Amino acid sequence: DAGVTQSPTHLIKTRGQQVTLRCSPISGHKSVSWYQQVLGQGPQFIFQYYEKEERGRGNFPDRFSARQFPNYSSELNVNALLLGDSALYLCASSGALGAGTGELFFGEGSRLTVL
Amino acid sequence: AQSVTQLGSHVSVSEGALVLLRCNYSSSVPPYLFWYVQYPNQGLQLLLKYTSAATLVKGINGFEAEFKKSETSFHLTKPSAHMSDAAEYFCAVSDRSSNTGKLIFGQGTTLQVKP
Numbered sequence: 001d002a003g004v005t006q007s008p009t010h011l012i013k014t015r016g017q018q019v020t021l022r023c024s025p026i027s028g029h030k031s032v033s034w035y036q037q038v039l040g041q042g043p044q045f046i047f048q049y050y051e052k053e054e055r056g057r058g059n060f061p062d063r064f065s066a067r068q069f070p071n072y073s074s075e076l077n078v079n080a081l082l083l084g085d086s087a088l089y090l091c092a093s094s095g096a097l098g099a100g101t102g103e104l105f106f107g108e109g110s111r112l113t114v115l
Numbered sequence: 116a117q118s119v120t121q122l123g124s125h126v127s128v129s130e131g132a133l134v135l136l137r138c139n140y141s142s143s144v145p146p147y148l149f150w151y152v153q154y155p156n157q158g159l160q161l162l163l164k165y166t167s168a169a170t171l172v173k174g175i176n177g178f179e180a181e182f183k184k185s186e187t188s189f190h191l192t193k194p195s196a197h198m199s200d201a202a203e204y205f206c207a208v209s210d211r212s213s214n215t216g217k218l219i220f221g222q223g224t225t226l227q228v229k230p
Contacts, residue, residue, distance in 0.1 A: 006157070033216045042205050042220030043159070044120075056215045090158055091217070099209035099216050100147040100166045106158035 002026070004093050004107035012113045013081050021110045022077045025093030033104065034066055035090040036094055043077040049074055050097045055057075077111075086114045117142045117208050120151075120203065121168065121221035129229050134193040136224050145172030147209040148189040150180055154202045162204075165189060176200070201228045 005024045013019050025032050032048040036041035048056035049068035068074045072093075078085055088109040096102025122137040129206040140146060147166050163174025170182040180191045189206060203225050207218040 006180045009125075019222075031216055035218075040223075042207075042223050045217045045219070048216045050216070056213075056218070070160075094216055097216065098214040099149075099218055100164075100211060100214075101163055102216075103164075104216060104218065106151075106160070108156070108158045 002103050004091055005109040006091050006110050009108070010111045010112055010113075012115060014115050015081055015083060017076055017114075018077065018079045019081060019112060021078075021089050021091075021112075023074045023076070023091030023093075023107060024030060025072050025091075026095075027072070029095050029105075030072055031094040032068055032072065033065050033092045033094070034074070034076045035092065036079040037088040037090055037109070038059075039087070043114070046058075051096060055097065074096070081114045083114050088112075117146060117210060117219050118219035119206050119208050119219055121204075121206050121224050122221060125227065127169075127227040128196045129185060129196055131195050133195045134191070134200065134226065135138045136191040136204050136206075136225045136226065138180075138191065138221060139187055140208050142208060142210075144211060144219060145182075145184060145210055148180075148182060149207040149209070150174065150178070150189075151205045151207060151220075152202050153205065153223075159205065162191070165169055194210050196226075196228045198228050198230065201226055 034046040045058040092104040093101040185206040
């Protein structure tokens, strides 16, 4: 079975541009979460979607947005890119809403570089 | 607010030696606790998690962790290190009462295993 897949794996943007990152969860999983991992730090929670509804939002500006589609895949959009947005963006899927009741399976991430 | 502190950003052990990676948490109520491992250019993989009941949790690859409420700690141990254990390790917490997939990660500890 396929794990969590993310695309693109690497991308380079310039300041002010917009980027869309994509995630396909494990088949049957209805929860998708997004995390930002800056080099040398632990991942930081951005969003969680469950059954196509936003169920959690981290401390990120409104430039960050996401959505989940009927097939449970998800997109993360970042507008007006800043140098500080350079990071590894991780997607995680789970078969349950809560972290205590379902295991989070992470993809390999999309590495964004903003020049 | 919940938080996680990993003591030691870099730990070096010899092959066959004990591995001890330290994690302390801050939470008003006992949270869910997790240890994840990240190999270079890969996503995060769950090693083990504490949700309730048994305070000594056994995970994959011979790792285990003990939840100590009095010390607000969840240290990760392995009796004998293998070269393949060299990776980045993250401790994480989740709010038991919110029932979301949001994890709060520590800064990470890089484990080096010397031959």
